[in-house]
Amino acid sequence: MTAGVVVLGATGDLTARYLLPGLAHVAQTVPGGLRLVGVANDDLDTAGFRAHVHGAVARYTPDGPDPEVAALVDAAAWVRGDVTDPATLAAGIAAAGVDDTDPLVLYLALPHGLFRPVVEALAQVDLPSGLRVVVEKPFGSDLAGATALNAALGRLLPEDGVFRVDHFLAKQTVLNLLGLRFANRVLEPLWSSAHIESVDIVFDETVDAQSRAAYYDRSGALRDMVQNHLLQLLTYVAMEPPTSTSPADLAARKADVLRAVRTPDRDHVARWTRRGRYTAGTVAGRAVDAYTDAPGVDPARGTETYAEVTLHVDTWRWGGVPFRLRTGKALAADRREIVVRFREVPHRVFAGEAPARNELRLQLDPDRMSLDLNVNGIGDPFALETVTLDTELARQDPTPYGQLLLAVIDGDTRLSAHAAEAEEGWRIVEPVLAAWADDVVPLEEYAAGSDGPA
Template sequence: MVLFGGTGDLVMRKLLPALYHQHRDGQMADDARIVGVARTDVTREEYVATAEKHCAEYLGADFDQKVWAGFARRLAYQRVDAQNAAHFADLARLLDEHAGRVRVYYLSTAPSLFTITCENLSNAGLVTPNSRVVLEKPLGHDLESSQQINDAVGKYFGEQQIYRIDHYLGKEAVQNLLALRFGNALFEPLWRREWVRDVQITVAEQLGVEARGEFYDKTGALRDMVQNHLLQLLCIVAMEPPSSIDSNAVRDEKLKVLRALKPFTPNDVATKTVRGQYRAGASGGQPVPGYLDEKGIPASSGTETFVAIKAEIDTWRWAGVPFFLRTGKRMQEKLAEIVINFRDVPHSIFGLPAGQGLNRLVIRMQPEESMKLYLLAKQPGDAMNLGQVNLNLDFEESFKTRRLEAYERLLMDAVRGRLTLFVRRDEQEAAWRWVEPIIEAWEQSTDKPKTYTAGTWGPAASSALLSRDGLSWHEEA
């Protein structure tokens, strides 16, 4: 596995710890090797020392010095400037020791380097039928740029060799959503417009832009989160049952959902989307600056740090069911969840008010992964008073095994050639086609994003978006 951007934050914080776990759990072949690649001129020993420092920090109690010693023997380092073809000859000499092996090239770099990296890999003879390339988001900033990158990478790697990664698809809770829907007879009859009132998908972050201000200001929440993470989660919720768990069978059904999303008109953008930008407030009990005060952000920036959207799917299964998407930075808490709100019973013999949505399924992906089904039950006492209870599907308690982190699963799927949890080109382009009218309408508008105080749940217009349908965002009791 060759990790381009090998000294970067993603490699140190996520990829190497994930690979450490796989090494510890015996999931890697004895002679498997991991090569960090970056422009930094350091020795292998210096690279391993840096990796150890970061892994010890991020792994915490999971870090074991003896395990690390074995893992470190797998590590190598090669200085490579992606734009310097001569450096790839050095990489080829290093990899020649493992000729004929599966090679996974993980491009944890700026998307602007994807094309030249793949070209130089090919020219150095490093692209073989056993080669795979993993592409990190964002893949372009619109449909056209995405197509250009895909075309360029596609000159050197076949579609079956390209792994467009969305780490949310690797989360255990998302995997269990597939199992829940398609492995049980209980939910499938209810998973349709007759019984589902609305669906809410939230991915909220407490962090601001941190050191990524210059990058983020050119991207924004819509491109950074909605076009990929949230739409992929929507597809998992809304897809029809695939014929099998085969990668193309699953991805065919996701593509159908993306193509069935109701397109946005300029008027729809005005009434069914909300964009916001955080101002100074507090997070974790500490004061934090507003977006316009962050390093690298122009004082006149209109980039959104919050998005809420009412999406609709024009199919028999989902016609009339609103799908509400919400994501933002500097929110009240770190949270990623999918909420399925079921309709009320046709007639309540208990005198319960209508529209309460008291039956719901909540699939939570962060901060902890869980799945809860909310039901009504009689409260203790003489009177027939009902109260809400939940069935907590506790996977840790049931299976008594450690759950894989998303990157652990996805990295090993790339090694093993499993494409099911990666995004196919036509999926990605369908997602861009759906969000582009929103991007264009916002760019043409003279309105600024609505402000919200850091440490809250976003602008008031986000709540108003649901209240027009007599609904509200789910809040954990």
């Protein structure tokens, strides 16, 4: 089996940072080899694209490119043209040179506004039976757009040929949620509102938006992170036990969670959400300009760089438990974790202050897992102290993007979002976006390098 990977937008930042290093890690594991085709409108030839591939892998792979990367570079081909032109797409597919039944991945590493034009152009191309179409987030810019894009993709391919990828789902800690919950008798009986008080899903970043500001200003933290990444993490935390780990079973349980999330009305948005935008400051000793001073930013848009949304999952298991989703840029520290906070013990046996609440923390980068427990103290045996059981999880090999690419080549949709998940995500965040646009929630300011809005 030879696999072909045709990347539309082959010279973009996403391709250089993530796709090409991911392909370099997995190319030699594909039986029969992997053929890479880059498609874009840049003034390049095949030699220029091969140099670009080698340079990107060298720059964004910590230990530099392995010798095996040479095979990927040597087999790379280049097609110059408009990615919304059926002739360009046909040329890209032909350049991959794979048999009709071999897997052919068409990766849309493009601005989301080009997704539908590309899909509609593909409808005019003779497509191989082994085609898989990969769409990066954000999947549309609103519910209507996501629904229309799903419909266009549905006319082109069956659902198992569409991959709405989210590299968060390939992170080791996220995958470990399945094993942690459904392979341990000790934990799953506690996994409900009877024992859990709240859940925080946090992705704080010290990085600012400067290098991506022109794109980011048309997106913002809520669209860029909450609508897809953090809601996907929510589904793994809150899903009911699936009957198996098959793609169909996992997709069904994840969609059930999102359908159960209460649609935020304006009162909910006013009470349970916050938004902010960073001003000039210092992050880890580095001076950071205000977001509004970044190239390509229109201050009048009021784009948020910090978003916090508390959601409620209206099911028997989770009634009354707040799920707080939070993300921000240019903050004081990188904090990427899921925190499950358990309720107080029902009766205090020990004198003094109430025992600290048990917390289970799943850190996403680096991958770690820790659990806070109360034990008897060393000095006074009837006093309590809190200890943390902590373990570092094995580092992934290949990287999350490498895992994604292997799954797509294998036709495994478990690391992707189903059509219903994409639409439900927009159903949840659209009322928040609308209320924020009407200033129901003020746009707060916070200094770069701080902990966020006061």
